[in-house]
Amino acid sequence: MIKTKQFLIQCPQCGSEEFKIPENVQDEDLVICGFCNFEAPLHEIRAIGIEQAKQVVIPEAKKAIEDMLKKAFKGWKK
Template identity: 65%
Template sequence: MIKTESIQIQCPQCGETEFEQPDNVQDDDFVKCNHCKFEMMLAELKEVGIEQAKEVIIPEAKKEIENMLKKAFKGFK
Protein backbone atom coordinates (compact mmCIF):
# COMPACT_ATOMS: atom_id res chain seq x y z
CA MET A 1 0.00 0.00 0.00
CA ILE A 2 1.33 3.43 -0.89
CA LYS A 3 2.08 5.27 2.34
CA THR A 4 2.35 8.87 1.11
CA GLU A 5 -0.92 10.67 1.75
CA SER A 6 0.10 14.24 0.97
CA ILE A 7 3.05 16.16 -0.40
CA GLN A 8 3.79 19.81 0.19
CA ILE A 9 4.93 21.80 -2.82
CA GLN A 10 8.44 23.12 -2.28
CA CYS A 11 9.85 26.34 -3.66
CA PRO A 12 12.05 25.39 -6.63
CA GLN A 13 14.72 27.85 -5.41
CA CYS A 14 15.04 27.11 -1.68
CA GLY A 15 12.73 24.23 -0.74
CA GLU A 16 10.44 26.25 1.53
CA THR A 17 6.81 25.09 1.59
CA GLU A 18 4.97 28.29 2.51
CA PHE A 19 3.99 30.92 -0.03
CA GLU A 20 2.31 34.33 0.01
CA GLN A 21 -0.66 34.52 -2.31
CA PRO A 22 -3.49 36.96 -3.00
CA ASP A 23 -7.02 36.24 -1.82
CA ASN A 24 -8.98 34.19 -4.36
CA VAL A 25 -5.75 33.25 -6.11
CA GLN A 26 -6.05 32.25 -9.77
CA ASP A 27 -3.65 30.30 -11.99
CA ASP A 28 -2.28 33.48 -13.59
CA ASP A 29 -1.63 35.18 -10.22
CA PHE A 30 1.87 35.29 -8.78
CA VAL A 31 2.74 33.59 -5.52
CA LYS A 32 5.88 34.39 -3.53
CA CYS A 33 8.03 32.09 -1.42
CA ASN A 34 7.97 33.25 2.21
CA HIS A 35 11.65 32.41 2.64
CA CYS A 36 13.58 33.48 -0.48
CA LYS A 37 10.88 35.72 -2.04
CA PHE A 38 11.07 33.85 -5.38
CA GLU A 39 7.93 34.60 -7.41
CA MET A 40 6.14 32.49 -9.98
CA MET A 41 2.64 32.08 -11.34
CA LEU A 42 0.41 29.67 -9.47
CA ALA A 43 -0.03 27.57 -12.63
CA GLU A 44 3.75 27.11 -12.82
CA LEU A 45 3.95 26.25 -9.13
CA LYS A 46 1.27 23.60 -9.63
CA GLU A 47 3.38 22.03 -12.39
CA VAL A 48 6.41 22.05 -10.09
CA GLY A 49 4.27 20.35 -7.44
CA ILE A 50 3.19 17.64 -9.87
CA GLU A 51 6.81 16.89 -10.77
CA GLN A 52 7.80 16.83 -7.10
CA ALA A 53 4.94 14.44 -6.33
CA LYS A 54 6.00 12.13 -9.17
CA GLU A 55 9.50 11.93 -7.66
CA VAL A 56 7.98 10.57 -4.44
CA ILE A 57 5.05 8.50 -5.66
CA ILE A 58 6.55 6.68 -8.67
CA PRO A 59 9.36 4.94 -6.72
CA GLU A 60 6.90 4.12 -3.94
CA ALA A 61 4.41 2.64 -6.43
CA LYS A 62 7.16 0.66 -8.19
CA LYS A 63 8.26 -0.89 -4.91
CA GLU A 64 4.67 -1.79 -4.04
CA ILE A 65 4.12 -3.44 -7.44
CA GLU A 66 7.36 -5.40 -7.10
CA ASN A 67 6.25 -6.65 -3.68
CA MET A 68 2.84 -7.65 -5.04
CA LEU A 69 4.46 -9.57 -7.91
CA LYS A 70 6.87 -11.34 -5.56
CA LYS A 71 3.92 -12.47 -3.42
CA ALA A 72 1.90 -13.53 -6.47
CA PHE A 73 4.72 -15.64 -7.90
CA LYS A 74 6.09 -16.96 -4.62
CA GLY A 75 6.91 -20.63 -5.06
CA PHE A 76 7.15 -20.48 -8.89
CA LYS A 77 10.50 -21.12 -10.51
Protein backbone atom coordinates (compact mmCIF):
# COMPACT_ATOMS: atom_id res chain seq x y z
CA MET A 1 0.00 0.00 0.00
CA ILE A 2 1.23 3.48 -0.85
CA LYS A 3 1.05 5.81 2.12
CA THR A 4 0.57 9.54 1.79
CA LYS A 5 3.15 11.74 3.44
CA GLN A 6 3.16 15.43 4.14
CA PHE A 7 5.56 17.21 1.84
CA LEU A 8 6.98 20.66 2.57
CA ILE A 9 8.00 22.87 -0.33
CA GLN A 10 11.64 23.86 -0.23
CA CYS A 11 13.02 27.18 -1.42
CA PRO A 12 14.74 26.61 -4.77
CA GLN A 13 17.56 28.94 -3.70
CA CYS A 14 18.47 27.70 -0.21
CA GLY A 15 16.29 24.68 0.59
CA SER A 16 14.51 26.33 3.52
CA GLU A 17 10.92 25.26 4.20
CA GLU A 18 9.97 28.56 5.86
CA PHE A 19 8.06 31.08 3.75
CA LYS A 20 6.48 34.45 4.50
CA ILE A 21 2.98 34.33 3.04
CA PRO A 22 0.65 37.34 3.02
CA GLU A 23 -2.85 37.02 4.46
CA ASN A 24 -5.52 36.13 1.90
CA VAL A 25 -2.77 35.21 -0.56
CA GLN A 26 -3.68 35.07 -4.25
CA ASP A 27 -1.85 33.28 -7.07
CA GLU A 28 0.00 36.41 -8.21
CA ASP A 29 1.02 37.54 -4.69
CA LEU A 30 4.70 37.24 -3.82
CA VAL A 31 5.79 34.58 -1.37
CA ILE A 32 9.17 35.21 0.28
CA CYS A 33 11.62 32.66 1.66
CA GLY A 34 12.07 33.28 5.38
CA PHE A 35 15.78 32.47 5.17
CA CYS A 36 17.25 33.88 1.94
CA ASN A 37 14.45 36.28 0.88
CA PHE A 38 13.93 34.55 -2.49
CA GLU A 39 10.68 35.92 -3.96
CA ALA A 40 8.25 34.29 -6.35
CA PRO A 41 4.51 34.45 -7.00
CA LEU A 42 2.45 31.83 -5.18
CA HIS A 43 1.59 30.00 -8.42
CA GLU A 44 5.33 29.54 -9.14
CA ILE A 45 5.98 28.28 -5.61
CA ARG A 46 3.15 25.76 -6.06
CA ALA A 47 4.66 24.57 -9.36
CA ILE A 48 8.07 24.23 -7.69
CA GLY A 49 6.46 22.21 -4.90
CA ILE A 50 4.74 19.89 -7.37
CA GLU A 51 8.04 19.18 -9.13
CA GLN A 52 9.79 18.58 -5.80
CA ALA A 53 7.02 16.20 -4.72
CA LYS A 54 7.30 14.27 -7.99
CA GLN A 55 10.99 13.69 -7.27
CA VAL A 56 10.00 11.92 -4.05
CA VAL A 57 6.65 10.31 -4.86
CA ILE A 58 7.35 8.74 -8.26
CA PRO A 59 10.30 6.58 -7.14
CA GLU A 60 8.39 5.53 -4.00
CA ALA A 61 5.33 4.60 -6.07
CA LYS A 62 7.42 2.62 -8.56
CA LYS A 63 9.05 0.66 -5.74
CA ALA A 64 5.69 -0.03 -4.08
CA ILE A 65 4.21 -1.30 -7.37
CA GLU A 66 7.26 -3.48 -8.04
CA ASP A 67 6.99 -4.95 -4.53
CA MET A 68 3.26 -5.66 -5.01
CA LEU A 69 3.91 -7.36 -8.36
CA LYS A 70 6.74 -9.46 -6.93
CA LYS A 71 4.46 -10.57 -4.10
CA ALA A 72 1.56 -11.27 -6.49
CA PHE A 73 3.71 -13.43 -8.79
CA LYS A 74 5.80 -15.10 -6.13
CA GLY A 75 6.12 -18.76 -7.01
CA TRP A 76 4.87 -18.19 -10.55
CA LYS A 77 6.61 -20.52 -13.01
CA LYS A 78 7.12 -19.97 -16.73
